[in-house]
Amino acid sequence: MMDNKNLSKILIGIAGRWTLIFLALEIIFFSIFGTNYFSLKNLQNILLASTTVLLLATGETFVIITGGIDLSVGFMVGFSGVICAKVMVTLQAAGASQAVAISSGIIAALLLGLLPGLVNGLLVAKLRVPPFIATFGMLGIAYGFAEIICNNVPIMGLPTSVGSIGHGYLIYWLPGKVFAFLQKPENLTRLELQNLVPIIPNVTVITAIVIGIFAFILARTKFGQHTYAIGGSMDAAERAGINVKRHLIKVYMISSFFASLAGVTYVLRFITGRAPAGSARLLDAVVAVVIGGASLYGGTGTILGTVIGALIIGALETGLVNLGIPTYNLYIAVGCILIFAVLVDQFFPELVRKE
Amino acid sequence: MRVLSDFFSFGISRTKKRKVLSCIGRNWALLFLILMLMLFSILGKHFFGLRNFSNILLAVTTLLLLASGETFVIISGGIDLSIGFIMGFVCVTSAIIMRDLHAAGFPQAISILAGSSIGILLGLIPGFINGVLITKLRVPPFIATLGMWGIANGLAWRLCEGFPIAFLPSKARDIGMAYIAYYSPKKGFSLFDRPVLTERADILNLMKIIPLPVLLIAILLVIFAFILSKRKFGQHTYAIGGKVDAAIRAGVNVPWHLIKVYVISSFFAACAGLLLVFKLNMGIHTQYTSSYELFAIAAVVIGGASLMGGKGSIWGTVIGVLLIGTLNNGLMMMGLPIFYRYIAIGCILIVAVLIDQLFPELVYKE
Numbered sequence: 145m146m147d148n149k150n151l152s153k154i155l156i157g158i159a160g161r162w163t164l165i166f167l168a169l170e171i172i173f174f175s176i177f178g179t180n181y182f183s184l185k186n187l188q189n190i191l192l193a194s195t196t197v198l199l200l201a202t203g204e205t206f207v208i209i210t211g212g213i214d215l216s217v218g219f220m221v222g223f224s225g226v227i228c229a230k231v232m233v234t235l236q237a238a239g240a241s242q243a244v245a246i247s248s249g250i251i252a253a254l255l256l257g258l259l260p261g262l263v264n265g266l267l268v269a270k271l272r273v274p275p276f277i278a279t280f281g282m283l284g285i286a287y288g289f290a291e292i293i294c295n296n297v298p299i300m301g302l303p304t305s306v307g308s309i310g311h312g313y314l315i316y317w318l319p320g321k322v323f324a325f326l327q328k329p330e331n332l333t334r335l336e337l338q339n340l341v342p343i344i345p346n347v348t349v350i351t352a353i354v355i356g357i358f359a360f361i362l363a364r365t366k367f368g369q370h371t372y373a374i375g376g377s378m379d380a381a382e383r384a385g386i387n388v389k390r391h392l393i394k395v396y397m398i399s400s401f402f403a404s405l406a407g408v409t410y411v412l413r414f415i416t417g418r419a420p421a422g423s424a425r426l427l428d429a430v431v432a433v434v435i436g437g438a439s440l441y442g443g444t445g446t447i448l449g450t451v452i453g454a455l456i457i458g459a460l461e462t463g464l465v466n467l468g469i470p471t472y473n474l475y476i477a478v479g480c481i482l483i484f485a486v487l488v489d490q491f492f493p494e495l496v497r498k499e
Numbered sequence: 500m501r502v503l504s505d506f507f508s509f510g511i512s513r514t515k516k517r518k519v520l521s522c523i524g525r526n527w528a529l530l531f532l533i534l535m536l537m538l539f540s541i542l543g544k545h546f547f548g549l550r551n552f553s554n555i556l557l558a559v560t561t562l563l564l565l566a567s568g569e570t571f572v573i574i575s576g577g578i579d580l581s582i583g584f585i586m587g588f589v590c591v592t593s594a595i596i597m598r599d600l601h602a603a604g605f606p607q608a609i610s611i612l613a614g615s616s617i618g619i620l621l622g623l624i625p626g627f628i629n630g631v632l633i634t635k636l637r638v639p640p641f642i643a644t645l646g647m648w649g650i651a652n653g654l655a656w657r658l659c660e661g662f663p664i665a666f667l668p669s670k671a672r673d674i675g676m677a678y679i680a681y682y683s684p685k686k687g688f689s690l691f692d693r694p695v696l697t698e699r700a701d702i703l704n705l706m707k708i709i710p711l712p713v714l715l716i717a718i719l720l721v722i723f724a725f726i727l728s729k730r731k732f733g734q735h736t737y738a739i740g741g742k743v744d745a746a747i748r749a750g751v752n753v754p755w756h757l758i759k760v761y762v763i764s765s766f767f768a769a770c771a772g773l774l775l776v777f778k779l780n781m782g783i784h785t786q787y788t789s790s791y792e793l794f795a796i797a798a799v800v801i802g803g804a805s806l807m808g809g810k811g812s813i814w815g816t817v818i819g820v821l822l823i824g825t826l827n828n829g830l831m832m833m834g835l836p837i838f839y840r841y842i843a844i845g846c847i848l849i850v851a852v853l854i855d856q857l858f859p860e861l862v863y864k865e
Contacts, residue, residue: 213641215793273852274806276578280793284845291838419838424786427645440639472656479649486638 162488163435163452166481167459174463181466184341191348194458195413196221196406196422198451200429201436202355203402205450206362206395208433211375211442212268212275214396216282217403217429220260221422223286224407228253229299229417232306242303250408257404258397260286265393279396290419299417310412313342314349347409354405358398359447371395375442428457431478435485456481527854528801528818531847532825539829546832549706553678556713559824560778561586561771563817565795566802567720568767570816571727573799575760576740576808577633577640581647582768583791585625587784588655589772593618594664594782597671607668614776619769625651626765630758648789655784664782675777677711712774719770723763724813736760740808797844798823801851822847 158165175182200217207214232249236242260282267278315325318340322329332340362368370391373381382388403422410421436453438445457478464474523530540547565582572579593614600610625647632643677691683705686694691711696702727733735756738746747753776782802819804811823844830840 267849271853272856273849276806277800277848277852280797281845281849283793284841284843284848288838288840288842288845291836291841296836296838427648431645431649434642440641470657470660472653474653475649475656476653477649479646479653482642482649483632483638483646486642487636490637 163437163449163456163485167452167456170456170459170463174459174466178463178466181463184343186462186466188343188345188348190455190458190462191351192345192413193462194454195347195351195409196425197428197432197454197457198351198355199402199406199409200422200425201432201450201454202358202447203399204429204433205436205438205445205447206358206371207275207399208430208438208440209362209371209375209442209445210392210395211378211440212392212395213279213430213440214264214399215276215279215426216260216264216286217399217406218423218426219283219287219290219420220257220400220403221407221410221425222417222419223260223290224253224257224404225410225421226290226294226299226407226417226419227256228408228411229302230293232302232411233299236301236303242305245303246306246309249411253408253411254401254404257400257407259400261397261400261403262393264400265396268396269389269392287419287423294417294419296419302411302415302417306412307415309346310409310415312346313344314346315343317341317343347413350405350409354402355447355451358402362447367391367394372443375444377443428478429454431482432457434482437485437489439489525803528803528815528822528851532818532822535822535825535829539825539832543829543832546829549708551828551832553707553710553713555821555824555828557710557778558828559820560710560712560716560774562791562794562798562823563716563720563820564767564771564774565791566798566816566820567723567813568764569792569795569799570802570804570811570813571723571736571760572640572764573796573804573806574727574736574740574808574811575757576743577757577760578644578796578806579629579761579764580641580644580792581625581629581651582764582771582795583789583793584648584651584655584784585622585765585768586772586775586791587788588625588651588658589618589622589769590775591655591659591664591772591782591784592621593773594667594776595658597667597776598664598782601668602666607670610668611671611674615773618773618776619766622769622772623762623765626762626768627758629765630761633761634754634757648792652786652789659782659784665780667776667780667782669780671777672780675712675774675780678707678709679711679714680708682706682708712778716770716774720813720817727813732756732759737809740810742809794823794844797848801847803851803855805855 171182180186200221204214204217228249230249231252232245235245235248240248264275264279264282267273267281268275312326315323316328317323318329318332318336321336322332326346328340362371370381370386373384373386374388374391378388406422406425411417432453433445433450434440434453435456436445436449436451438449460477461471461474464471464477545551565586568582569579595614596617597610597614600613601607605613629640629643629647632638632646633640638646677693679691681689681693683689683694683696683701685696685701694705696705727736735746735751738749738751739753739756743753798819799811799816800806800819801822802811802815802817804815826843826847827840830843831837
């Protein structure tokens with residue numbers, strides 16, 4: 145017999161981690177009913193497919209914890225992706241080597257990608273424009289400029305090595321024989337190539353490292369503490385001596401950095417730069433953050449929660465495709481999960497994930 | 500501020516000056532609209548003319564409906580992100596009903612009426628659910644309507660399978676494309692009835708005055724503008740947006756009122772969906788529909804509403820919508836690629852809020 149206190153403790157434990165349990169149930173469900181869902185290859189595909197949402201949602205987590213919202217991240221993906229692709233194509237045409245073209249494309253995209261975040265931050269912090277409006281305005285501006293840069297057609301003809309980075313894996317393993325890093329082992333027979341097991345996509349490695357760094361910053365450093373403080377109560381944060389305006393500008397730049405990184409990974413994966421590239425992913429990113437336990441009123445949320453939220457969406461998407469269920473059901477499912485996520489928080493106020 | 504007020508002092512007394520300044524600040528959207536109309540009339544070819552102005556009005560009808568519904572929600576301090584896809588959902592649903600009834604051999608009038616009324620009724624349900632989620636279950640409006648966004652999108656997509664729904668009764672298009680009055684130099688005026696002309700030159704010279712959908716929407720808007728500004732319902736909406744606690748203490752049934760507000764928003768979205776059916780003679784739902792709600796919110800904010808709630812008006816929203824519509828049309832008539840309008844609207848939106856911020860004493864009061 146368990147007494148009441150223990151029972152409620154267990155209940156709280158379950159409800160506090162319901163997203164993780166939900167993700168596990170989802171994977172178990174699809175593994176049973178799908179074909180080859182639970183395999184190394186497919187699990188890696190889930191990670192790859194969630195790259196954009198993962199990155200956008202991580203940046204968005206910072207903004208949402210401060211009590212704001214960043215609507216511009218979706219189109220920022222297209223903006224920086226187009227810049228990245230354009231620089232690569234131009235440099236290649238000018239005769240630069242592939243390595244130079246690719247690295248300067250990526251650097252240019254990441255640097256210029258900080259600009260919209262800076263403007264967002266200035267508008268929100270210095271001119272006190274509500275975040276919804278400032279970033280929504282930036283959404284239009286970023287999209288417009290992206291279309292102008294790429295002249296309304298996707299940018300093609302990128303350096304060939306782009307694909308080998310974007311489609312490459314960290315480790316290649318031929319069972320019992322070869323073990324190679326980053327590059328496919330050479331001189332393999334056809335049969336051996338078929339049996340070659342690629343482990344962990346490069347793009348996922350980049351994503352994981354960057355998200356890991358920022359998860360550390362949010363959870364363990366002063367910067368993270370200040371972010372939570374601002375979201376909890378801006379006045380209190382100001383009185384505690386935090387330079388709120390400066391901090392907010394930095395937060396919006398972080399969000400915009402993650403969006404540009406998503407744009408770069410988009411170029412690496414699809415070897416093209418398109419203006420509307422990530423637009424559909426904006427709301428997925430917000431959904432992932434909210435499922436992960438953040439409140440739109442600010443002050444709560446974690447990167448780990450967000451990552452789980454993004455993976456729930458990614459696993460669902462892949463699973464529905466695997467079962468041959470048309471994609472539109474994904475939207476219905478995600479909508480329901482989103483409302484459910486908030487209801488869990490509402491009905492168990494004592495379970496709200498605390499920092 | 501000081502410099503600005505000195506600049507505007509043409510030897511006029513301080514109070515008068517303030518009045519003029521606040522008048523400009525309050526009506527900057529209208530002034531901007533007029534300036535833009537003049538600019539485009541000078542710069543653009545064929546911009547100034549009855550035909551193009553009719554086109555602008557006809558083009559903004561959808562946005563006008565969505566933004567008017569959104570105005571109620573934003574004044575109450577909430578936000579409704581689902582309206583774009585509710586519009587798509589209703590558009591597809593009523594088109595399917597019309598098509599199937601028409602194919603089953605019912606007369607056109609019956610199939611159109613049945614399709615329209617069932618579409619509108621079904622369109623109220625998402626708003627009701629939004630309202631219940633927000634008021635009874637305390638889900639933040641952003642989240643509740645974002646969830647509904649996904650659900651309505653999925654349902655609409657499922658119904659139309661991603662294809663337009665065609666073969667509707669032909670009368671639907673006749674209604675959607677009708678004008679209130681026609682004037683032909685040969686046959687004179689005729690109301691609602693398009694004169695039958697045979698000569699090419701006559702057809703080109705036919706003057707079409709005020710599209711029928713514009714008239715219907717104008718009537719609808721006047722009714723709701725009246726409700727918002729003159730009736731108790733409107734006062735309560737402002738009260739809730741201003742301060743929920745005060746509204747509760749004043750005896751307003753806040754949950755029930757908010758449910759009504761979200762149903763109104765959903766109703767307007769349903770009307771917009773129906774309008775699309777009549778205008779295009781097709782049921783259409785695409786993923787691009789979701790940009791509509793963002794433009795609707797932009798129009799409401801440009802019209803002077805605050806996302807914090809408590810201010811805004813239908814009149815302001817109409818001006819905001821016309822501003823966006825004129826900008827779209829004007830840039831198009833000047834031959835600029837369509838994506839410049841995204842930049843322009845983004846900038847205007849930010850400027851709209853900045854003007855509110857820089858002139859705090861000019862804040863729009865109801």
